[in-house]
Amino acid sequence: NAGVTQTPKFQVLKTGQSMTLQCAQDMNHEYMSWYRQDPGMGLRLIHYSVGAGITDQGEVPNGYNVSRSTTEDFPLRLLSAAPSQTSVYFCASSYGGTNSPLHFGNGTRLTVT
């Protein structure tokens, strides 16, 4: 199993550009989520999905969209990039249900200039 795969690893955007961060998992996990990590602020939940066709907002959803058309994929879209979105983004998945461990991808480091 490859686990949780994120692409790209690094990305630089100009303010106002849009892009999609890709996330795929091959563990047949029902639950997938996106977090952003900023210095001193831990990991903050952006959006999450409990299964294909279902998505919901986390703690910091503004400026981001997600979709879950398949169990395997959970892309994160930045609609109009802003410098405040400079961060490291982690996708994570779990087999679902309450209290199941999260498996993280290797992260995408995004810089918005």
Place this chain on the structure above:
Amino acid sequence: GENVEQHPSTLSVQEGDSAVIKCTYSDSASNYFPWYKQELGKRPQLIIDIRSNVGEKKDQRIAVTLNKTAKHFSLHITETQPEDSAVYFCARGAAGNKLTFGGGTRVLVKP
């Protein structure tokens, strides 16, 4: 709300000594408390977790304790080694699988 407070933010210990990190939460519905270790430039990885029906759990040199009445839980690392140097995050979860993370503790083990 769902906030998790984590202390200290940095912790420096001598090799062989113990390290303790404490987290507090406010949501009484919290019932799952994992701890993640993140090495520099790497992804967070689960090292131990505890559920609300258990007060303590051990795995070799690491242990977690939970006090549901006081709404706090702690990570204990004994006989610290240089490879324990990393950032550690606590988290809490309730229904579903939304985890709320603490701000992290940077642990430095000095040889």
